[in-house]
Amino acid sequence: MNRKELRRRCGLALPVTFLLFVALCGVWPGLLATHDPLKTHYDRTFELPSSEFWLGTDQYGRDIYSRLVYGSRITTMIGFGSLAISVLLGVPLGLLAAWYKGIPDMVVMRGMDLLMVFPPIFVGIVAITFLGAGLSSLIAVIGFLYVPRFARVAYSAAKEVSEESYIEAARAIGQTDIAILLRHILPNIAATVTVQAGVSLAFMILLAAGLNFLGLGVPPPTPSWGLMVGEARRYLTINGGILIVWPSTFIVLVILSINAISDQLSSRRSRV
Amino acid sequence: MLAYVVRRVAVALVVMAVALTLVFLVIRVVPGDPALLVLGTRARPEVVQAVRESLGLDRPLHVQYYNWWRDLIHLDLGQSFYTKLPVIHEVLRRFPRSMELIVLSLALAVLLGIPIGILASSGRKSLSSLSSSTALMLISVPDFVIGTALVLLFSLQLRLLPSGGFVGIMRPMEHLRRVILPVMMMAVGPTGIVIRMVRGNLSATLRTDYVTTARAKGLSEAAILFKHALRNIMVPIVAILGVEAGVRLGGMVIAEAIFSWPGISSLLIDACYQRDYPVIQGVILLTAVYVISVNLLVDLVNAVVNPKIRYE
Numbered sequence: 004m005n006r007k008e009l010r011r012r013c014g015l016a017l018p019v020t021f022l023l024f025v026a027l028c029g030v031w032p033g034l035l036a037t038h039d040p041l042k043t044h045y046d047r048t049f050e051l052p053s054s055e056f057w058l059g060t061d062q063y064g065r066d067i068y069s070r071l072v073y074g075s076r077i078t079t080m081i082g083f084g085s086l087a088i089s090v091l092l093g094v095p096l097g098l099l100a101a102w103y104k105g106i107p108d109m110v111v112m113r114g115m116d117l118l119m120v121f122p123p124i125f126v127g128i129v130a131i132t133f134l135g136a137g138l139s140s141l142i143a144v145i146g147f148l149y150v151p152r153f154a155r156v157a158y159s160a161a162k163e164v165s166e167e168s169y170i171e172a173a174r175a176i177g178q179t180d181i182a183i184l185l186r187h188i189l190p191n192i193a194a195t196v197t198v199q200a201g202v203s204l205a206f207m208i209l210l211a212a213g214l215n216f217l218g219l220g221v222p223p224p225t226p227s228w229g230l231m232v233g234e235a236r237r238y239l240t241i242n243g244g245i246l247i248v249w250p251s252t253f254i255v256l257v258i259l260s261i262n263a264i265s266d267q268l269s270s271r272r273s274r275v
Numbered sequence: 276m277l278a279y280v281v282r283r284v285a286v287a288l289v290v291m292a293v294a295l296t297l298v299f300l301v302i303r304v305v306p307g308d309p310a311l312l313v314l315g316t317r318a319r320p321e322v323v324q325a326v327r328e329s330l331g332l333d334r335p336l337h338v339q340y341y342n343w344w345r346d347l348i349h350l351d352l353g354q355s356f357y358t359k360l361p362v363i364h365e366v367l368r369r370f371p372r373s374m375e376l377i378v379l380s381l382a383l384a385v386l387l388g389i390p391i392g393i394l395a396s397s398g399r400k401s402l403s404s405l406s407s408s409t410a411l412m413l414i415s416v417p418d419f420v421i422g423t424a425l426v427l428l429f430s431l432q433l434r435l436l437p438s439g440g441f442v443g444i445m446r447p448m449e450h451l452r453r454v455i456l457p458v459m460m461m462a463v464g465p466t467g468i469v470i471r472m473v474r475g476n477l478s479a480t481l482r483t484d485y486v487t488t489a490r491a492k493g494l495s496e497a498a499i500l501f502k503h504a505l506r507n508i509m510v511p512i513v514a515i516l517g518v519e520a521g522v523r524l525g526g527m528v529i530a531e532a533i534f535s536w537p538g539i540s541s542l543l544i545d546a547c548y549q550r551d552y553p554v555i556q557g558v559i560l561l562t563a564v565y566v567i568s569v570n571l572l573v574d575l576v577n578a579v580v581n582p583k584i585r586y587e
C-alpha cells in the first residue's frame with residue numbers, strides 16, 4: 004500500500020467510524036448516555052461541562068450529552084427510514100419507466116418532473132401541518148419527497164444499461180422481464196444509486212434538522228439536534244452561546260462525514 | 276431561436292397548468308375533508324358546512340375546477356380565513372422580499388465562488404485542496420447553524436448589525452443593515468456549490484483541444500481563461516444557479532425564521548399554524564409558478580449563451 008492509498012483509506016475510516024458511532028447511539032442510546040435525557044434538574048440549569056454533566060446542562064437542567072446521544076435516534080431513523088422509502092419506491096419506478104418505455108416512461112417520468120416543481124421544504128411544512136408533527140410523519144414525508152430524485156437516477160442509469168448487448172443476449176435466451184431487471188440491470192445500476200443515496204442522505208438529514216429547528220418536526224421534549232439548536236437560540240447570551248455549539252457540532256460532523264464518503268465513492272467510480 | 280423560445284414557453288405553460296391542477300386535485304381528492312382538517316374533528320357540523328360552502332367544496336368537481344381556473348385567471352386566490360384580506364395581496368406583498376434575499380445571496384455566491392473556483396483549478400496543489408475542503412465545509416454546515424452563529428457573532432458579540440426584523444426600502448440604510456446577515460447566511464451553501472462547479476468544469480475545459488490551440492496561438496493565460504474557458508462553464512453555472520434558486524427556498528425558510536424577515540415562507544408557516552387554508556394554497560401555487568419560471572429562464576439563458584442547445 005503506497006502513501007496515497009493509505010491517505011485515501013484514512014480519509015474514509017474517520018467519517019465511517021463517526022457515522023457508525025452515531026448509528027450505535029441511535030440504535031442503543033442507553034449504552035452511551037449517562038443520564039435520562041428528559042430528567043430535569045431545575046436547580047442546576049445552564050451549567051458548564053463538569054464530571055457529572057459532561058457537556059453541561061440546558062435551560063431545564065437536562066444533561067446535554069445524554070440528549071445528544073438520544074437525539075441521534077432521530078438522525079438515524081431519518082437516515083434509515085426515509086432513505087428506505089425513497090429508494091424502495093423511486094428505484095422500481097425508474098426501472099419500470101426505463102424498461103417499458105412508451106406510456107409508462109412518459110407517465111412516470113413526467114410525473115416525477117412535476118413533483119419536483121414543488122420545493123421540498125414547503126411541501127414538508129404543509130404535509131407535516133396536516134399529518135401532525137411526529138417522528139413517523141417526518142420520516143414518511145421526507146422519504147416521499149425524495150422519491151423523484153431516485154426515480155430519475157435509476158431511470159437514466161437503467162436506460163444506459165439496457166442498451167448493452169448482454170441485456171439483448173439475456174432477452175434472446177428467453178429470460179423474463181423481471182429476471183432481467185433483477186439479475187442484470189439492478190446490480191449494474193446499484194453503484195450509481197448508492198452515490199445518489201449518499202448525496203440525498205445528507206439533504207434528508209438537513210431537511211429533518213431544519214424542520215426540527217423550526218419546531219415543525221418531532222415535538223419537544225423528545226431530544227433532536229435541530230430542536231436543540233432551535234431552543235438554544237433563545238439563550239444565546241448565556242455562557243457565550245455555548246448551548247448551540249454541541250448540537251451544531253454533531254450535525255455538522257454527520258453531514259461532513261456523509262459528504263466526504265460520497266465524494267470519495269463518486270471520485271473512485273469516475274477513476275475506474 | 277424564436278422557434279426554440281416558443282416551444283420552451285409552450286412546454287412551461289403546459290407544465291404549469293398540470294402542476295396547478297395537481298394542487299387543485301390534492302386538496303379535493305386526497306382522503307380527508309379539507310374543512311375538517313382546517314377546523315379539527317371536533318368542530319360543529321354547521322360550522323364545517325359553512326366552511327365547505329365558503330371554499331366551494333359542496334359543488335360538483337368539474338364545476339369547482341372551472342371556477343377555480345376562472346378565479347386563478349382573475350388572480351383571485353380567495354380570502355384569508357384569518358385576516359379576511361385577499362390572499363393575492365399578501366402573497367404579492369411578501370414575495371419581492373423573499374426574492375431580494377434569494378437574488379442577493381446567489382449573486383454573492385457567484386461573486387465569491389467563481390474567483391475561488393478559478394484559484395482552485397489554477398494547478399497549485401495546496402490551493403486546490405484548500406479550496407475543495409472549504410467547499411465541502413460550506414456545503415456541509417446547515418443553514419440554521421450558520422444563521423444562529425451569525426446572530427451570535429455580529430449582533431450579540433460585536434453589536435454591529437441588528438439580529439433581525441424588517442425595514443422597508445424607503446429607509447435604505449436601515450434596510451441594508453437588516454439584509455446583510457440573512458443574505459450572508461443564504462450565500463454560504465451556494466458558494467460551496469459554485470466553487471465545486473467551477474473547479475470541476477474548468478479543469479476539464481482547460482485540458483480540451485481548443486484551449487491547447489489557443490495556447491499555441493500565443494494567447495495569454497488570462498485571455499484563454501476569460502474568452503474561452505469561462506464562457507464554456509457558464510452553462511453549468513447558470514443551470515446550477517437555477518436549481519439553487521428553487522432549492523434555496525429551503526434556506527430562505529430558515530433565514531426568514533431566524534431573522535424575522537416577513538417574506539413568503541414565514542407567511543406559509545404562519546398560515547400553517549393558523550390552518551389558513553387559502554393562504555397555504557396561494558403560497559404553494561405561487562412557488563410552483565416561480566420554480567417553473569426559473570427553469571424556463573435558465574433554459575432560455577443557456578440557449579443564448581450556448582447556441583448548440585437551440586438546435587437539439
